[in-house]
Amino acid sequence: MVPRSNRGGPIRDIMKYKHPALTVDVIIxxxxxxxxxxxxxxxxxxxxxxxxxxxxxxxxxRAIIEAKEETSLDVELKELLGIxxxxxxxxxxxxxxxxFIAKPVWGHVKGGDDAADAFWININEIKSHEFVFDHKKVLxxxxxWRKKKGTYWSTK
Amino acid sequence: MVPRSNRGGPIRDIMKYKHPALTVDVIIxxxxxxxxxxxxxxxxxxxxxxxxxxxxxxxxxRAIIEAKEETSLDVELKELLGIxxxxxxxxxxxxxxxxFIAKPVWGHVKGGDDAADAFWININEIKSHEFVFDHKKVLxxxxxWRKKKGTYWSTK
Numbered sequence: 001m002v003p004r005s006n007r008g009g010p011i012r013d014i015m016k017y018k019h020p021a022l023t024v025d026v027i028i029x030x031x032x033x034x035x036x037x038x039x040x041x042x043x044x045x046x047x048x049x050x051x052x053x054x055x056x057x058x059x060x061x062r063a064i065i066e067a068k069e070e071t072s073l074d075v076e077l078k079e080l081l082g083i084x085x086x087x088x089x090x091x092x093x094x095x096x097x098x099x100f101i102a103k104p105v106w107g108h109v110k111g112g113d114d115a116a117d118a119f120w121i122n123i124n125e126i127k128s129h130e131f132v133f134d135h136k137k138v139l140x141x142x143x144x145w146r147k148k149k150g151t152y153w154s155t156k
Numbered sequence: 157m158v159p160r161s162n163r164g165g166p167i168r169d170i171m172k173y174k175h176p177a178l179t180v181d182v183i184i185x186x187x188x189x190x191x192x193x194x195x196x197x198x199x200x201x202x203x204x205x206x207x208x209x210x211x212x213x214x215x216x217x218r219a220i221i222e223a224k225e226e227t228s229l230d231v232e233l234k235e236l237l238g239i240x241x242x243x244x245x246x247x248x249x250x251x252x253x254x255x256f257i258a259k260p261v262w263g264h265v266k267g268g269d270d271a272a273d274a275f276w277i278n279i280n281e282i283k284s285h286e287f288v289f290d291h292k293k294v295l296x297x298x299x300x301w302r303k304k305k306g307t308y309w310s311t312k
Contacts, residue, residue: 018210018211019175019177019178019208019209019210019211020178020209020210020211020212020213021175022175022176022178022252052175053175053176053241053252054174054175054176055174055175055176055243055250056176056243056250057176057241057243058241058242058243058310058311059239059241059252059309059310060241060309060310060311060312061311077309077312079306079307080236080238080239080307080308080309082236083215083236083239083254085209085213085214085215085216086214087211087212087213087214094211094212096178096209096215098239098254149305150235151235151236151307152236153215153216153233153236154214154215154216155214155216156216156233
């Protein structure tokens with residue numbers, strides 16, 4: 001049951017409810033190319049680099065760490081594309097993911113950690129690929145962002 | 157200890173780590189005015205309307221619900237201003253909050269639920285007020301957004 005509201009009450013009331021898990025994903029762009037990874041773990045398939053955010057961490061720091069681990073690139077975050085919270089977006093559990101747009105500042109692309117592989121694709125290839133989670137929707141939003149900026153979410 | 161990475165492994169590994177709690181806040185704007193609430197619960201003080209996001213919920217729906225409960229306004233979300241994840245931003249626990257910019261579509265401002273009061277302030281008053289959590293930083297980012305758009309986060 002979804003409670004009517006649960007913001008301001010005592011801490012014991014706040015913790016009664018379960019919260020979605022928080023992840024973060026990164027679109028690393030360079031001209032007309034972005035970096036895509038092939039996931040090593042289930043669900044297997046193509047994805048943006050990203051990962052879970054742990055308690056105590058800054059979202060923006062976790063984004064940079066995951067980009068480095070999975071693509072070997074040092075990146076700099078430029079903008080927030082949006083935030084995706086559809087409870088069906090991840091088959092494992094309810095995850096909410098903000099998506100940053102970043103630029104590479106050092107290194108060569110090489111898969112690592114949870115990424116079996118990592119590589120550049122041309123943005124024209126986005127439409128013809130399948131991606132895990134809701135990453136296709138996110139990347140299609142990114143194509144809109146390239147044309148007219150704006151911010152995006154699951155139901156927009 | 158912050159794990160090196162914990163994205164892709166089996167679900168039992170993912171759930172080993174604690175995640176921050178997710179909240180959502182809303183800047184309701186109309187011309188040069190925005191709606192501010194006076195919190196009924198601790199920490200007491202001025203704030204943007206907002207609240208915790210529960211498992212299974214869409215962030216954007218929770219934003220609209222909290223705006224309605226705390227300000228009595230029906231709102232429409234326009235853009236995402238940013239996302240704030242500094243672990244010190246909320247004295248109660250580590251919360252991460254995306255902030256939406258919205259416009260009122262129906263109703264008159266009246267405090268309700270966790271808001272003891274709700275009222276319009278001119279954006280020129282933001283600088284001279286104190287706010288709870290990191291809401292002053294968020295609202296100063298909003299003033300930047302009005303001038304040059306962009307997206308914002310805790311360390312930007």
